Amino acid sequence: MTALETDVVVVGVGSVGSMVSWQLASRGLRVTGVDRFSIPGPFSAYAGESRIFRKVYVEGGHYTPLLQRAQDLWRDLEKVSGTRLLNTTGAVTIYDEHNPRLASLIAAAQEPGLDCELLRGEEARTKYPEHVIRDTDVTVFDPEGGYLNSERAVTAALVEAARLGAKFLGNRKAHSVETYGDRYIVRTDQEEIIASRVIISQGNGAGAVCKELGVHLSVLPQILTWFPAVDPSGFSRQDVPVFLRRAEEDGRSDQARFYGFPSADGWTVKVVGSVYMDEVESMEKPPTWDPKYLDPIRAWIREFIPGLIPDPVRVAVCADGHLPDETGLLGAVPGMEGVVAAVGFSGHGFKMASALGAIAADLVLDGTTATDVSFMNPSRFLGPDSRLTSLALSTND
Numbered sequence: 001m002t003a004l005e006t007d008v009v010v011v012g013v014g015s016v017g018s019m020v021s022w023q024l025a026s027r028g029l030r031v032t033g034v035d036r037f038s039i040p041g042p043f044s045a046y047a048g049e050s051r052i053f054r055k056v057y058v059e060g061g062h063y064t065p066l067l068q069r070a071q072d073l074w075r076d077l078e079k080v081s082g083t084r085l086l087n088t089t090g091a092v093t094i095y096d097e098h099n100p101r102l103a104s105l106i107a108a109a110q111e112p113g114l115d116c117e118l119l120r121g122e123e124a125r126t127k128y129p130e131h132v133i134r135d136t137d138v139t140v141f142d143p144e145g146g147y148l149n150s151e152r153a154v155t156a157a158l159v160e161a162a163r164l165g166a167k168f169l170g171n172r173k174a175h176s177v178e179t180y181g182d183r184y185i186v187r188t189d190q191e192e193i194i195a196s197r198v199i200i201s202q203g204n205g206a207g208a209v210c211k212e213l214g215v216h217l218s219v220l221p222q223i224l225t226w227f228p229a230v231d232p233s234g235f236s237r238q239d240v241p242v243f244l245r246r247a248e249e250d251g252r253s254d255q256a257r258f259y260g261f262p263s264a265d266g267w268t269v270k271v272v273g274s275v276y277m278d279e280v281e282s283m284e285k286p287p288t289w290d291p292k293y294l295d296p297i298r299a300w301i302r303e304f305i306p307g308l309i310p311d312p313v314r315v316a317v318c319a320d321g322h323l324p325d326e327t328g329l330l331g332a333v334p335g336m337e338g339v340v341a342a343v344g345f346s347g348h349g350f351k352m353a354s355a356l357g358a359i360a361a362d363l364v365l366d367g368t369t370a371t372d373v374s375f376m377n378p379s380r381f382l383g384p385d386s387r388l389t390s391l392a393l394s395t396n397d
Contacts, residue, residue: 002191006032006167008364009186009195011174011393012202014044015154015350016342019357020199022077022157025164027361032167032193034186036205036284039170040158043283045203046150047318048224050261050270051350052242054091056109056116056142058101059326059348064112065371066355073354074148081156084149089262090241091145092128097136099248105140117141130234131243132304147242147261150350157357174202174393177339184339186393197338197364200393201357204283204321206343208392213329214381217344218322219283220276223293226268226314230307236263245304256300269308273297281395283319320347329378330356332363335387340364341378 008024010017013033018040024031037043055071057063074086095102109116117140119127124139133139162168172190177198186193200209210217229235240262247256260271275296280287294312301310321344323329328345342360349356355371362369379386 004032004191004193006030006193006195008032008197008199009034009184009193011177011186011198011200012205013039013158013168013170014041014201014203015046015150015353016203016345016356016360017199017201018154018157018161019073019354020201020342020360021161021166021168021357023358023361025161025166027365029365030165031161032169032195033161034169034172034174034188034193036173037170039168040151040155041170043286043319044154045318045320046154046350048270048316049149049151049264050147051150052091052244052259052261053086053146053148053351054142055144056091056093056105056114056140058093058105058108060104061108061111062372062375063352064114066352066373069358069371070352070355071144073358074153077153077156077160077354080160083152083156085153085156086146086148088144088146091142092241092243093140093142094131094133094243094245095138095140096134096247097138099246101246102138102140109140109142115143117143128243130240130305130307131245132306141241145242148350153353176390176392177336178390179336184336199340199342199360199364200391201342201360202393203343204319206321207281208395209341210321210323210329210344212388212391213333213341213378214386215323215329215344218279219281219319220279220322221283221287221289221317221319222272222276223289224270224272224316224318225294225297225312226270227301227308227310227312228268229263230309232263232267234307235269236266245300247304256304258297258300260305268313271297271301271305271308273300280319286317289315289317320345322346328356328376330359330373330376331378332367333388333391334379334382335389336391338364339391
C-alpha cells in the first residue's frame with residue numbers, strides 16, 4: 001500500500017474541512033485532504049445552493065465571537081477568490097408572541113450589543129409584505145444577517161488551498177487514525193498517510209469518531225425545496241431579507257417551522273421546512289424521499305407566504321449530523337496531542353464554517369485559540385480521565 005507523508009491530514013473535506021485546508025495552506029503547511037466522496041462533492045451538508053447567516057443567534061450570545069470571526073473570514077475568502085459569497089440581505093425571524101424562544105432571541109441581540117429591530121402589526125406587515133403577519137406575531141430583524149452561497153464558498157476555499165499547495169484525495173474511505181511513533185498514521189482503503197497532525201471534519205460521516213468520543217451522531221436527511229413565485233419581482237428586490245418562521249403557539253396542530261431566502265434565480269424561492277426524514281446510517285447511499293415529506297411545507301407556504309405557488313419545482317436532499325445537545329465537538333482529542341475533532345455541528349455549522357476551520361487550524365498548530373469554544377469540548381461526553389490512542393473513522397472496518 002502506498003505511504004505518503006505530509007504535515008497535516010484533513011479527514012473530511014466538506015463544509016469545515018475545506019476551510020481548514022485553506023487556513024492551513026495559507027499558513028504554509030503541507031496539507032493532504034481525504035474524503036469518501038469527490039472533492040467538492042454532491043452529498044455533503046453544504047449541498048443545495050445556500051445557507052443562512054445570522055448574527056442575532058437564538059442559540060445564544062456565546063456564539064457571537066464565532067460568528068464575528070466567521071463574517072470576517074467570509075469577506076477574506078471573497079477577496080482572495082474574487083467571488084461573492086456572503087450576501088447581506090438582513091434576516092427577519094417571525095415568532096408568535098408566546099413562543100418561549102422569543103426572549104432568548106432578543107437576549108442574543110441585547111447581551112452582545114448587536115443591532116436588531118422589533119416590529120408588530122401593521123408596521124411589520126408594511127415592511128415584510130411577502131409574509132402573512134398576524135397581530136399576535138413579533139418580527140425581529142437582524143441587519144447583519146443574510147445568506148452564503150454554500151457550494152460556491154466550499155469550492156472557493158478548495159481552489160485557494162490547492163493554489164497554495166494542498167493536495168486532495170477523493171473517493172476513498174478513511175479507516176483509522178493511529179499513533180505512529182511521535183506522529184500519526186491515517187489509514188485509508190487506498191493508502192497510508194503519515195503526519196504529525198490530523199484534523200477530523202467528516203460532517204455527516206462522523207458517526208464512528210463520535211462514537212469513540214462517547215456520543216451518538218444522528219444523520220438526518222432533510223428535503224430542500226424551491227417554489228415558483230406568482231410575481232417574482234416581489235421576492236427578488238434588494239430589500240427582501242432571509243426569513244425564519246416558527247408558529248408554535250398552543251393549540252396549533254402542526255407546528256410551523258421553516259426558513260427561506262430571497263430569490264436567487266429571479267423566479268423561484270428556496271423555502272425549507274424543519275422536517276427531517278428517518279435517521280440513516282450513511283449518505284453513501286442517498287435515501288429516496290416520499291412525497292409525504294412535502295405536505296407540511298406546502299401547507300405552511302399556503303398559510304404564510306401566499307405569493308408562492310405551493311408546489312415545488314426543484315427538490316434536493318442533504319443531511320446533517322446531529323448531536324443530543326445540538327452543539328458541535330471542536331477541540332483536541334483527549335490523549336492524542338495534535339489530533340483535533342471538528343464534527344457534529346447539528347445543522348447550524350455552515351454559517352460559522354470559516355471560523356470553525358480557522359479555529360481548528362489554531363488548535364492543531366498552537367494548541368490554543370483566541371476564540372472561546374470551550375462549550376464545544378469534544379471530551380464532554382467521556383469520563384474526565386479518558387485518554388485515546390487511536391480512532392476509528394468508519395463504522396464498517
